[in-house]
Amino acid sequence: MSGLPVRSTDREAGSPAAWDLARALAGVESRASALVARRAELGARDRALRSEVGVAKGRLALRGPVEQVLERLQERAHERSVGLYERLLTGLLDDVLPGDRRIALTLGTERGLPSLDLEVDRGGRREGILEGSGGSLTNVVSTGLRFAALVRSGRRRFVALDEPDCWLAPDRVPALGRVIATIAREVGVQTLLVSHHDPALFAAEALVVSLAGNGTDAPHVLAGPLPTWPEDGPGLRSIRLVEFMCHRDTRIPLGPGVTALVGANNIGKSAVISGLRACAYGAATDTVIRHGATAARVELEIEGRRTIVWERRRRGAPKVTWRRIGPGGAVEIETPGARDVPGWVVADLGIAPLDEIDVQLGHQKRPVFLLDQPPRQRARILSVGRESGHLHAMQERYRSALRADTELVRRGEEELQALADRLDGFVPLERAEAGLRAARGALAGLARGEAEAEELGRLIGGIGQAQRHVAAASAEVEALDPVPQAPPVQAATAPAAAALERLRTTASAVARLEAALRPLDALGPVPQVEPTARLAALRRVLSDPPPPPLPALPDAPLPAPTAALADALAAMRSLEAALAAGAPAVAALDAEIAGTETAVNALLDRLGNRCPLCGGAVADAGHLLGASHG
Amino acid sequence: MERAASPPPQAVSEDRVLALLEEQRRRHARLQERQRLMRLELARRAEELESVKAEARAAFGTDDPAALQALLDERRRRNAEAVAAFRDQLDGIERALTEVEEHTRARPDERRDRA
Numbered sequence: 125m126s127g128l129p130v131r132s133t134d135r136e137a138g139s140p141a142a143w144d145l146a147r148a149l150a151g152v153e154s155r156a157s158a159l160v161a162r163r164a165e166l167g168a169r170d171r172a173l174r175s176e177v178g179v180a181k182g183r184l185a186l187r188g189p190v191e192q193v194l195e196r197l198q199e200r201a202h203e204r205s206v207g208l209y210e211r212l213l214t215g216l217l218d219d220v221l222p223g224d225r226r227i228a229l230t231l232g233t234e235r236g237l238p239s240l241d242l243e244v245d246r247g248g249r250r251e252g253i254l255e256g257s258g259g260s261l262t263n264v265v266s267t268g269l270r271f272a273a274l275v276r277s278g279r280r281r282f283v284a285l286d287e288p289d290c291w292l293a294p295d296r297v298p299a300l301g302r303v304i305a306t307i308a309r310e311v312g313v314q315t316l317l318v319s320h321h322d323p324a325l326f327a328a329e330a331l332v333v334s335l336a337g338n339g340t341d342a343p344h345v346l347a348g349p350l351p352t353w354p355e356d357g358p359g360l361r362s363i364r365l366v367e368f369m370c371h372r373d374t375r376i377p378l379g380p381g382v383t384a385l386v387g388a389n390n391i392g393k394s395a396v397i398s399g400l401r402a403c404a405y406g407a408a409t410d411t412v413i414r415h416g417a418t419a420a421r422v423e424l425e426i427e428g429r430r431t432i433v434w435e436r437r438r439r440g441a442p443k444v445t446w447r448r449i450g451p452g453g454a455v456e457i458e459t460p461g462a463r464d465v466p467g468w469v470v471a472d473l474g475i476a477p478l479d480e481i482d483v484q485l486g487h488q489k490r491p492v493f494l495l496d497q498p499p500r501q502r503a504r505i506l507s508v509g510r511e512s513g514h515l516h517a518m519q520e521r522y523r524s525a526l527r528a529d530t531e532l533v534r535r536g537e538e539e540l541q542a543l544a545d546r547l548d549g550f551v552p553l554e555r556a557e558a559g560l561r562a563a564r565g566a567l568a569g570l571a572r573g574e575a576e577a578e579e580l581g582r583l584i585g586g587i588g589q590a591q592r593h594v595a596a597a598s599a600e601v602e603a604l605d606p607v608p609q610a611p612p613v614q615a616a617t618a619p620a621a622a623a624l625e626r627l628r629t630t631a632s633a634v635a636r637l638e639a640a641l642r643p644l645d646a647l648g649p650v651p652q653v654e655p656t657a658r659l660a661a662l663r664r665v666l667s668d669p670p671p672p673p674l675p676a677l678p679d680a681p682l683p684a685p686t687a688a689l690a691d692a693l694a695a696m697r698s699l700e701a702a703l704a705a706g707a708p709a710v711a712a713l714d715a716e717i718a719g720t721e722t723a724v725n726a727l728l729d730r731l732g733n734r735c736p737l738c739g740g741a742v743a744d745a746g747h748l749l750g751a752s753h754g
Numbered sequence: 755m756e757r758a759a760s761p762p763p764q765a766v767s768e769d770r771v772l773a774l775l776e777e778q779r780r781r782h783a784r785l786q787e788r789q790r791l792m793r794l795e796l797a798r799r800a801e802e803l804e805s806v807k808a809e810a811r812a813a814f815g816t817d818d819p820a821a822l823q824a825l826l827d828e829r830r831r832r833n834a835e836a837v838a839a840f841r842d843q844l845d846g847i848e849r850a851l852t853e854v855e856e857h858t859r860a861r862p863d864e865r866r867d868r869a
Contacts, residue, residue, distance in 0.1 A: 145837065148844055155851045162858065549857030556850035563843045570840060573833040580826040583810040587819050590803035597796035604789035625767065 142567070142574050149563055156556055163550040170543045177536035180529035187526060194522065198515045205508040206231055206240075209272060213242075216268040216307075220292070220299045221260055227253075231512050232499065238513040239499035240506060242269075254495050259291025264300065266493035269506070271307050273483045273494065276507040280474025282360055284316040284397045286488040297321045298328075305329035305382045314359045315382040316400075318393045318488070323386040331379035335387035351379035353427075361425040367417035368402070369395040394488045400424070401485050403434035404475040406444065406465045413438050423449075424473065430456070432472055448472065481505055626734070633731025 206229040213227040228245040231238060243250040244261065253265055267288045274283050285304070289297045297319070308315040315330075323332045331351055353361060360378050365371035370392040376385060387393050399422040402408035413420040413436060421435040429451035436444050442461030446469050450456045459466040470476050475484050479501065486493070494502050725744055733742055807817035814825055 142837075145840055145844075148841075152844055152847050152851065155855070156847070159851060159854050159858070546858070550854055552850035552853045556847045556854070559843055559847040559850065563840060563847065566836060566840050566843060570833060570836045573829060573836060577826060577829040577833055579813060580822060580829060583806060583813065584819055584822045584826060586806040587803065587810060587817065587822070590799055590806055591819075593799040594796060594803055597792055597799050600792045601789065601796050604785055604792060 142570055145567060145570065149560075149567055152556075152563075153560060156553065156560055159550065159553050160557070163547065163553060166543055166546055166550075170540065170547065173536050173540055173543070177533055177540065180532045180536070183529050184526065184533065190522060191519075194515065194519050198512060198519070201511040201515050202231055205511060209506065209508070212272065213265055213268045216303050217261065217264050219303045220264045220296055227265060229508075231503070231508065233513060233516055234500050237500050238503040238508065240503035240508055241499050242495060242502070254492065260293065260296065262492055262495060263288055263291045264303075266491060266495060267300070267304065268307075269494045270483060270486065271311065271313060273478070273481075273505050274313060275311050276505075277478050277483055279476065279478070279484060280358070281311070281313045282316075282475060282484055283313055284318070284400055284485045286318045286394055286397050286486045286491075287320060288317070288486065288491060289319055289321060290488075290491050294321060298326070301326045301329045301382075301384070308382050314378065314380060316378060316397070317382055317384045318397060319384060319386055320389055320393070321386070323384065326382070326384035326386070330382035330384040331377070332384045332386060333376055335374070335385065335391045335393055350377055351383075353380065356427060358427050361427075362423075363396055363399060364421075364423040364425070365392075365395065365399045366421040366423070367414040368399050368420040368422055369412050369414060371395055371399075372414065397485055397487075400475070401482075402436070403432060403446075404465070404469070404473050404485065405477065406434075406462075408434075408436060410436070410438055412436065426472060430472070432469060479504060626732070629732050630734060633727055633734070636730055637727040 210227055210229050213229075217223075217225070217227060225244050225246045228243045228250060230241040230243070232241065233239060242253055242265070244253055253262060267285065270283060270285070270288075274281060288304075289300050292300055301317070304315060304317060307313065317326065317330060319326065323334055326332050353359065357380065359380050362375050362377050364373070364375040366373045370390075374392070374396075376396055377383075385393050385396060398408070398412065402412060402420075403422040403424055408420075418439065419435055419437040421433060423434075424432045426432060431449040433447045433449060434444070435447075444462060445458065445460040446462060446466050447458035448456045448468070457466075457468055459468070465476075477483070481494070481497065481501070483493075483505070494505060497505070721744075733744075734740065810817045810822055814822060816822060816825075
C-alpha cells in the first residue's frame with residue numbers, strides 16, 4: 125500500500141483527498157486479506173482432505189490383494205505352528221494305534237490370546253480326545269504333546285515318563301516304546317521311562333534298568349551294556365537315592381537315549397521320579413525320608429562329572445540343603461536351609477515347571493498332559509499361535525483400518541463437496557484481487573499526479589512571488605535612482621545672515637517699541653521736581669517712630685529774635701503741605717516709571733537686549749534708559 | 755518616500771534652514787543606503803526568479819506561468835478523473851468482496867468451522 129502524505133492543501137484546494145483514498149484502499153485490502161486467508165485455510169483443508177481420501181481409496185482398492193496375502197500368511201503360520209504338531213501327533217498315533225483318524229489342532233483366540241483345541245478327526249467328524257476317545261489315545265497324544273512342549277520350552281532335554289503306557293494294551297507298549305525311542309533320538313531328548321510292563325518289550329529300544337527286591341538290592345541292568353557317555357555330553361548320568369522313600373541307597377544309571385526303569389509294583393520306580401522332583405523342584409516332605417532314617421538324600425550326576433545333591437533332615441537344621449559336588453568330590457556350592465530351589469540348581473539341572481505345568485517330570489497319577497488344560501494354556505505351553513495371533517491381530521487391525529477408510533472416504537467426499545461449494549464462492553475474490561493490484565497501481569499513479577500537480581503549483585507560486593518581489597524591488601530602486609546629492613552647507617553666509625537677522629530683529633524690536641511708546645506720547649513734560657533724595661530721607665524719618673521725648677530744656681535764654689524763626693517755620697509748614705500734596709503725584713510717577721521699565725524690558729527682550737539705536741548690548745531697561753548708556 | 759513640508763522661505767531662520775538642511779542630509783543618506791540594499795534585494799530576487807524558472811523549465815519544459823498554469827489545470831483535471839476511476843475501482847472490488855462475504859455468511863457450517 126503506497127501512502128500519500130496528508131496535505132491540508134489537498135482539501136483546501138478541493139483536490140482529491142488521496143489520503144482518504146489510501147485509507148479506503150487499506151480497508152478494502154483488509155477485508156480482502158481476511159477472505160484470502162479464509163480461502164487459503166479452506167484450500168489447505170481441501171488439499172489435505174483430498175490426499176487423505178485418495179490414500180484411503182488406495183488402501184480400499186488394495187483390500188482384496190491384502191486380504192489374500194494375510195490369509196495366505198495365516199495359512200502358512202498355521203502350517204508352521206500347528207500343522208507340524210498335527211502331523212507329529214497323527215503319525216505317533218498311527219504308529220501306536222493304527223486307524224483312520226487324525227489329530228486336528230485348531231488355533232483360535234480367547235480374549236485376544238491364542239488358544240488351541242485338539243480333536244480327533246475321524247473322516248471329517250471331530251471329537252474331543254479326552255471325552256470321545258479311549259485312554260490309549262490319550263496316552264499316546266499326551267506323550268507326544270509332552271515331547272513337543274519340552275522341545276519348545278528350551279529346558280534341559282530330559283523327560284521322565286511315569287507309566288505313559290498305563291492305558292495301553294500290552295501289545296501296543298512296544299510300539300509306544302519305539303515311538304518314544306524314535307522321538308528321543310530324533311530330537312535328542314534323554315528319556316527315563318518308568319513302566320510296569322514286561323522289560324522285554326523295551327529291550328530293543330532302551331537301556332532297561334530293573335528294580336528288584338525291596339530297595340535294598342542294587343538295580344539290575346537287564347538289557348544292553350551300561351551306557352557310555354562322552355566326557356562333556358549333556359545329560360543326567362545317574363540318579364542316586366539314599367534313605368529316600370523305600371530306597372536305602374539306590375543308584376539308577378541313565379543312558380543318553382531312553383532308559384526304561386522297570387520293576388514290579390511298589391518296588392520304588394516312581395520314587396525315582398519323586399527323587400528327581402525333590403531335587404529339581406524341592407517338592408518333598410519328611411515323608412520321603414525312609415523310615416528309621418534321619419535324612420534323605422538324592423544325588424543327580426550331571427555332565428562335567430558334577431553332582432547335584434539334595435538332602436532333607438528329619439530334625440535339626442538346616443532342614444533342606446542343596447550342594448554341588450565337583451569332579452574331585454569337593455563341595456562347590458552349598459545352599460543350606462533354602463525354602464525354594466536355589467537358582468544355581470535350576471541352572472545346572474535345567475528342570476523346572478513351565479507355567480506351573482510339569483513338562484519334564486511326569487506323574488504316575490496324572491498321565492494326561494495338556495489335554496486337560498485350557499486351550500489358552502495349551503497354546504502357551506506349546507508356543508503356538510503367537511505368530512498366528514499376530515497375524516490375526518493384524519487382520520483385525522486391517523479390517524478396522526478398512527472400516528475407518530470407508531468412513532473417511534464417505535465423510536471426506538461429503539466434506540470435499542462442501543469445500544468445493546465454499547471455494548466456488550471465493551471466485552469473485554480473484555476479481556477483487558486483480559482489482560486491488562490495479563488499484564494499488566492507480567493509487568501510486570495518483571500519488572505521482574498529485575506530487576506533480578503540487579510541484580507545478582509550487583513552481584507557479586514561486587515564479588509569481590519572485591516576479592512580484594522583483595517588480596517591487598525594481599520599482600523601489602527606480603524610485604531611489606537617482607538620489608540627489610545633498611547641497612553643501614554655505615558656512616560663509618553665517619555672519620551676514622546673523623547681521624541680517626540682527627537687523628531684522630532690531631527693526632522688529634524698534635517697531636514694537638515704538639508701538640509700545642506710542643501711548644506715552646500723551647504724557648506732558650516731566651515736571652521738574654526737587655531732588656527727591658532729601659525728601660525720601662525725610663519721609664523715612666517721618667515714617668520712623670517718634671524718638672523718645674527730649675529731656676527738659678533749660679530755661680530759655682533771653683528772648684531772641686523770632687522773626688527768622690517764624691519765617692522758617694512758615695516755610696517748613698509750606699513745604700510740609702507741598703510735600704503732602706505732591707506725594708500722590710510721586711507715587712503715580714513711580715508706578716509709571718516701573719511700568720515704563722517693564723515695557724522697555726519687554727521690548728529689549730524682544731530685541732535681544734540690544735539697543736535699537738546703536739545696536740549695542742543692553743542689560744535691561746535701566747541700562748538703556750539710565751545715564752550709563754550714552 | 756519621505757516628503758518634507760517646507761515652510762515659506764521668508765519665515766525660516768538660517769538656523770532652521772541649517773537644521774532642515776542637516777535633516778535632509780541624513781534623510782538622503784538613509785535613502786542612499788536603502789537604495790543600495792534594494793539593489794541587492796532586486797538582484798537576489800531576480801536570481802531567485804531565474805532559479806524557479808530554471809526549475810520549471812527542467813521539470814515541465816517551460817517557465818511561462820501561463821503555460822505552467824495550463825499544465826497544472828490539466829494535471830488537476832486528470833487527477834480528478836483518476837480519483838473518480840479509483841473510487842469506481844474500489845466500489846467494484848467491494849462489491850466482489852461483499853459477494854464473497856455474503857456467500858460465506860450464508861453457510862452456518864462455515865461459521866461453525868470458524869468458531
